[in-house]
Amino acid sequence: MSEAGYHIAILGATGAVGNRILEQLEQSTIPVKSVKLLASERSVGKQLNFKGEPISVELAEPDAFEGIDIVLASAGGSVSAELAPEAVKRGAVVVDNSSYWRMDERVPLVVPEVNPEALRQHQGIIANPNCSTIQMVVALKPIQDQFGLNQVIVSTYQAASGAGQSAIDEVIAEAQAYIDGDRAIMNDDAHILPVKGDVKHYPLAFNLLAQIDVFEDEGYTHEEYKMIEETKKIMLGDPKATAIKVTATTVRVPVIIGHGESVYFEVADKSATRESVQAAFAGADGVVLQDDPDHQIYPQPLLAEGSRDTFVGRVRRDLENEGAFHAWIVSDNLLKGAAWNTVEIAEQLVKDDLVHVPEQASWK
Amino acid sequence: MSEAGYHIAILGATGAVGNRILEQLEQSTIPVKSVKLLASERSVGKQLNFKGEPISVELAEPDAFEGIDIVLASAGGSVSAELAPEAVKRGAVVVDNSSYWRMDERVPLVVPEVNPEALRQHQGIIANPNCSTIQMVVALKPIQDQFGLNQVIVSTYQAASGAGQSAIDEVIAEAQAYIDGDRAIMNDDAHILPVKGDVKHYPLAFNLLAQIDVFEDEGYTHEEYKMIEETKKIMLGDPKATAIKVTATTVRVPVIIGHGESVYFEVADKSATRESVQAAFAGADGVVLQDDPDHQIYPQPLLAEGSRDTFVGRVRRDLENEGAFHAWIVSDNLLKGAAWNTVEIAEQLVKDDLVHVPEQASWK
Missing domain, CATH: 3.30.360.10 (Dihydrodipicolinate Reductase; domain 2)
Structure with missing residues (x-):
């Protein structure tokens, strides 16, 4: 632990869950020394508030994790696959909200009310489970x-x-089309669900x-x-x-x-x-x-x-x-299913004095 | 069977299911000699079309069933409780869509694909099961x-x-209020669901x-x-x-x-x-x-x-x-769950030559 608290980075800060991670962190018991917001290039420069202070979003790249103690990540599987080990190499403990690391034997999958003891085995990456x-x-x-x-x-x-968020927007647009009696527009509005990357929507x-x-x-x-x-x-x-x-x-x-x-x-x-x-x-x-x-x-x-x-x-x-x-x-x-459980894991890490990457960590 | 077909009455003809019973009857294999539409006082005089011909809604009362062979009923439990026996007394076979008669031991509960043989025991009233x-x-x-x-x-x-229908209207109004961002109006719109007669909505x-x-x-x-x-x-x-x-x-x-x-x-x-x-x-x-x-x-x-x-x-x-x-x-x-299954039961009754009330019927 740094003297007056922890240096925390939020990876994927501009998404629906990232936003809520920032909110939940504001309300958490974690002593926060600094907050860094990280996202992809198109979000760089956007500002979000933390305890009334504006913070500018910076580019998510390996060196951005220098000096960070805890990374709260919600940026999707491929980004976490690449950047979580980079953060651990630089001494940060990562709580990751994507599905990428969940089944990795080296990675505890934690819900603090259920299996907080699993955190003791962490090697730098902890996975947040699926919302459901x-x-x-x-x-x-x-x-x-x-x-x-x-x-x-x-x-x-x-x-x-x-x-x-794009799925939310889509459903709202479809609902309006349905109310207006326009089933054709409703069908045209479907671009994301059921699964963004799948063939049919x-x-x-x-x-x-x-x-x-x-x-x-x-x-x-x-x-x-x-x-x-x-x-x-x-x-x-x-x-x-x-x-x-x-x-x-x-x-x-x-x-x-x-x-x-x-x-x-x-x-x-x-x-x-x-x-x-x-x-x-x-x-x-x-x-x-x-x-x-x-x-x-x-x-x-x-x-x-x-x-x-x-x-x-x-x-x-x-x-x-x-x-x-x-x-x-x-x-x-979005809260217990994602943002809050992520921040709650970090609270538990702080409480149990586990905010450090062990010497033998795979990604060090 | 009447010479050129059956005299059919639809009880509760103006409701969402009653309307669809009329549509399904139009498309059915039942030889129809006449159609009588019955409903409560406030719907009397309304007109609905059957095979292109307008038919005026008449008052649902015991004597309205004189000369009727088959009653297709979707008017709610209390109406069916009172009027189904009156129809049977007058020689009509009733296929009832309400829940009132379903558990009565004298009443077959029928889905034609599943238990058509149960129709052979009917005493004048046959119940259509719950949609789900x-x-x-x-x-x-x-x-x-x-x-x-x-x-x-x-x-x-x-x-x-x-x-x-009132529940449909309510959900559509609530959805518009939600899209417009007005949660208070959305809550005010709830008068029917979850259950019309219950305390909270x-x-x-x-x-x-x-x-x-x-x-x-x-x-x-x-x-x-x-x-x-x-x-x-x-x-x-x-x-x-x-x-x-x-x-x-x-x-x-x-x-x-x-x-x-x-x-x-x-x-x-x-x-x-x-x-x-x-x-x-x-x-x-x-x-x-x-x-x-x-x-x-x-x-x-x-x-x-x-x-x-x-x-x-x-x-x-x-x-x-x-x-x-x-x-x-x-x-x-509204179709297999209600209107179509009701008409399909009537088709089965016609096919099995069961459109008559047996002598020993309880309600005769």
């Missing part, structure tokens, strides 16, 4: 701890903002797209494999572990901010009841139980927007499978 | 037949039109409402019990049967027409493969397999709108549970 994974494991952690977790089957309802407004990320083996999407493997790496320490069965169907819905998840889960302790499961959720870090059917209280994306918490409701025991339950989980995918 | 149930059982019928079905876990993504535009119909025991909604009990009554003949475990989480999404369903199912025949399951779907009546990940082909509400078919895609074997699979099922909730 984070909110699910935060909610399921108290269940795993108190009742043992055998199986998880999740169907997601994911917001457009998970695909970036479809409107999401007033529609459902059962494809998030590209298709891979067995008809599963990359997003579905992320949810399966990341959940296992975070909860069990190994993406191929079999102690908990995990499966996912991921669907993009016409919501701007806030992912919903319908989760079926089976616990080992068959004495678990609806009430004891609700109590476990209510007592967990980062979780807010919103579950009062008599008063129509249940999690909603519009209500979760802007909050760091993960909201859990509609808790029910399965009526035919002993030890099985259902829950409805909602969180702001 | 119909598309699921149509898709799962070939699976039950070919592989045996042990378990179904469904999460729904249900369109606003399931709650009627929330915006659905760019949001998710994990409540369809009112809450009942154990934290389940009435819609969830409908899906569980109707599926069992249709597929097993008894709403409390245990040969197939069925559970549901039902969620309203900001789509206007077309319900989506993420369905996990376990079969008895463990030799079932992804390919044999896909082939079963492809060969089933009323089902269209839309499942080509390599070309980004999967069911979408905007593509299903206006079709009588149920679309199935994203078929995958579960990677950790033997004999378990996933599918994504989409159908036009």
